[in-house]
Amino acid sequence: MADDSSRLARRVVVLVGAIVAVALGWLLFVELPTDLAELLGVVAVLLVGVVGARVAGRVARGLFPDYDVAEVAVEGPITRRDGGRVPTPTGTPTDDIVEQIRRADDDDAAEALLLRLNTPGGEVVPSDDIRLAAERFDGPTVAYATDVCASGGYWIASGCDELYAREGSLVGSIGVIGSRVNATGLADKLGLSYERLAAGEYKDAGVSLKEMTEDEREYLQGIIDGYYETFVDRVAEGREMDAESVRETEARVYLGDRAREIGLVDELGTREEVKARLADRLGVESVTVEEFQPQRGLRERLQTGVRSVAYSFGAGVASVFDDEGDANGFRFRAR
Incomplete structure (x- = not known):
């Protein structure tokens, strides 16, 4: 302080x-x-x-800064900025979060990082980007789960020195999911057909307008399995757990108390108790927390407001017909 x-x-x-x-x-x-x-x-x-x-x-x-702990919030779905799809105004884009952590790391006044997590998860690589930024912070890092710290959120937390949660927090979901919309039945009713123009056997694997072959399913499942093994390794290393114990969670979510019992959480506590822990780590009587916010210009703030309105009206309908993804409409999520 x-x-x-x-x-x-x-x-x-x-x-x-x-x-x-x-x-x-x-x-x-x-x-x-x-x-x-x-x-x-x-x-x-x-x-x-x-x-x-x-x-x-x-x-x-x-x-003369009056704080010694930087707080960065990870709230809502974890994703890149828009990516050409319908914008989701409820979350903070990954690049903004990484930039905030780096700014805190460059700030001489910020001796510790408090990462506040309330997220159901999201995309794999963006989650890992935030985890790496937290892991590279030069000082103590404490993750604090409020309502939900699941999947990609837990991936991020594994890069922090400690993880605190509330008794009612939902923690875990160490797993990966890939999804696609099978629209072949709808296409038949509408008189639509899929005409393949591609080079490479698996280039259109997962496209929703055609049935998947067993080879394509095995190929995509292999990608998911690879992501899952990486997730397990990240958690096992960051939480100092046995990899098999991590797998035994079977992507379940746990209430805070149970999560602590099996080693997914270090301690249960309120925000004030987390601040007291940070004070102990820094060797001071108490700490002052400064929340770092995304640095956005007026134009970007106006765009965010417009996107929020557009999302409210159109996201539900657009999500049904959206065929973009990480691999031809096949989406990978840490969930």
């Missing part, structure tokens, strides 16, 4: 900034102008003083 000298320094910077702003405002709006301007001078001085104090506050915060 920031000491008293740092707090005093921040207050001095703010005070000096406000005084300078007021003095400049007085000079510009009261001393120099004519009588008409002087009538509005006091109001203008006050406004300039407020702006000056706010600017000085930002400067002081940068020079």
Whole structure:
């Protein structure tokens, strides 16, 4: 936690900034102008003083940070930014989360990382990107599961030093799923047929407008099995568990207490108890947490709002007919 000298320094910077702003405002709006301007001078001085104090506050915060723990949230489905599909406004894109963790790592004030997880999982490689970013953070890292830390979320948590959860948290789901929509029956009713133009035997494996052959099914299942083995290895290494014990979970989710019993969670606790643990790790009496947010411009914030509206109206219908995926409509998810 920031000491008293740092707090005093921040207050001095703010005070000096406000005084300078007021003095400049007085000079510009009261001393120099004519009588008409002087009538509005006091109001203008006050406004300039407020702006000056706010600017000085930002400067002081940068020079003398009042936090020592960076918090980054992983909420909602884990996926890349849009990827050309219907946008999902409920989650934070993976690249934004990775950027926040890296920013925290570059911040000299952030001595530890608190990764708050409330996610049902998502895509495999994006989940691993976040896990790697957390693993590379230079300092203690604690994952904190709130409502759900499943599948891709647990993949991420395996890269942290410790994992805390609540008694009612759902934790686990160490598994991978691949899915496709079999639309051949619908295509027959509509009079549609699939005409193959491809090079390579398995190039169109998983396309929804044709039945899969046994060879294609075996091929795609092999990819899923490969992802699963990687998932098991990540958890076994990160949680210091036996790989067979991880497999025995059979992709189940567990309530917090049971998850702790089988080693998927270190401790149960509230946010305040997690902060107390971080204080112990840093060797201080208490910590101050600063939540890192995605750095977005005005245009991007407006686009996010528009996408949210579009998602509300169109996501349900579009998801039925969406035939894009990781392999010709066949999607792989850590779930």
